[in-house]
Amino acid sequence: MPESDAALTSDAMMRAYVMQDMWHGAIEKMPLPQPRRGEVRIRSRYAGICGSDVHAYLGHHIRRRLPLVPGHEASGIVDVLGPGVTEPEPGTAVVVNPEIGCGSCEDCAVGWSNLCRNKVLMGTSSWPGAFAQYFCAPAANLFVLPDDLSLRTAALTEPASVAVHALRKVESWTDQNALIIGAGSIGSTLLVAAKLMGWKHVTVSDVIASKLEEASALGADAVVDVAGASLSEELSRNNVPPPGVVFVAASGTGLIDSCFAVARSRAAIVLLGQFSEAGVIDIDKGRIREQTILGSFTYTRRDFVDALGLLSKNAERFSPLTSRVISLDAADDVIHEMAAGLSRSVKVLIDLGG
Numbered sequence: 001m002p003e004s005d006a007a008l009t010s011d012a013m014m015r016a017y018v019m020q021d022m023w024h025g026a027i028e029k030m031p032l033p034q035p036r037r038g039e040v041r042i043r044s045r046y047a048g049i050c051g052s053d054v055h056a057y058l059g060h061h062i063r064r065r066l067p068l069v070p071g072h073e074a075s076g077i078v079d080v081l082g083p084g085v086t087e088p089e090p091g092t093a094v095v096v097n098p099e100i101g102c103g104s105c106e107d108c109a110v111g112w113s114n115l116c117r118n119k120v121l122m123g124t125s126s127w128p129g130a131f132a133q134y135f136c137a138p139a140a141n142l143f144v145l146p147d148d149l150s151l152r153t154a155a156l157t158e159p160a161s162v163a164v165h166a167l168r169k170v171e172s173w174t175d176q177n178a179l180i181i182g183a184g185s186i187g188s189t190l191l192v193a194a195k196l197m198g199w200k201h202v203t204v205s206d207v208i209a210s211k212l213e214e215a216s217a218l219g220a221d222a223v224v225d226v227a228g229a230s231l232s233e234e235l236s237r238n239n240v241p242p243p244g245v246v247f248v249a250a251s252g253t254g255l256i257d258s259c260f261a262v263a264r265s266r267a268a269i270v271l272l273g274q275f276s277e278a279g280v281i282d283i284d285k286g287r288i289r290e291q292t293i294l295g296s297f298t299y300t301r302r303d304f305v306d307a308l309g310l311l312s313k314n315a316e317r318f319s320p321l322t323s324r325v326i327s328l329d330a331a332d333d334v335i336h337e338m339a340a341g342l343s344r345s346v347k348v349l350i351d352l353g354g
């Protein structure tokens with residue numbers, strides 16, 4: 001911990017990265033947050049930078065409006081219990097489910113809190129996130145780390161939950177060839193989870209060669225680089241059979257039309273990436289081949305619990321995704337690099353200190 005951190009902490013102040021405006025964030029000093037009834041204060045340990053944080057930085061995210069303290073892929077140590085909370089006891093290592101459904105709408109009532117229109121998200125202006133030395137969260141959203149899971153790998157629980165949720169949509173399709181479009185953090189987490197959940201053949205496509213090398217190392221059965229040619233050309237050049245399931249962990253004009261073209265008839269196309277702009281799809285191409293588009297949006301509590309189990313049993317399979325770790329002071333430079341499309345990292349974690 002830099003000297004300045006220690007001094008600030010003892011004065012009941014902390015350092016936080018504040019995304020202040022589009023393309024601009026800075027470290028600010030602010031008072032330590034105080035847990036309200038039902039909440040716990042947590043000392044941050046690792047926090048992943050998510051594509052949605054980058055969308056916020058670009059002013060594209062519908063729920064993450066600036067200014068805010070980002071950070072919703074978080075692990076940490078329980079520091080102080082708020083009123084009415086008796087566990088987990090201070091010192092316990094935890095991860096945080098960063099979504100709170102309203103609990104009373106028709107989606108929440110049947111366990112689909114991910115679809116709640118009134119859900120509250122961590123890393124927004126209404127719930128400051130983990131790119132800070134401390135943050136607060138409801139005790140009900142905390143999960144104690146299994147003994148065999150490190151705080152560093154545990155920071156992947158949230159993106160792994162996104163993967164588990166998407167894979168559940170097509171859980172009886174594991175003998176189909178799968179194609180994952182996009183080898184970023186969601187695509188790569190999805191790849192590892194898919195192989196662990198029994199998918200026989202998974203191909204990954206991207207436009208960045210180094211990300212595809214990483215996908216190969218993470219267990220992809222085939223990778224295709226579409227930087228210089230179309231997806232259909234590259235799949236046939238690499239002798240990849242038409243996929244029965246396509247997971248779209250990227251966005252872009254014409255992408256869905258490409259999915260219709262390369263996937264087999266009756267294929268499922270599962271959308272995970274955020275499309276920032278409305279576009280035109282040649283929908284009849286999908287209809288005449290009876291292809292189905294399935295939306296996949298974050299995760300439920302059950303997905304989160306299952307992702308934590310998957311990580312703890314297979315930590316070594318996920319741990320290459322935690323290889324790039326930066327300090328809080330470097331956060332703005334790295335987010336800037338990602339927003340400019342210059343990052344070559346699959347995943348970046350912020351180390352919030354000991």
Ligand SMILES: [Zn+2]
Nearest residue numbers: 050052073158
């Ligand atoms: Zn995320």
Ligand SMILES: [Zn+2]
Nearest residue numbers: 102105108116
């Ligand atoms: Zn609700």
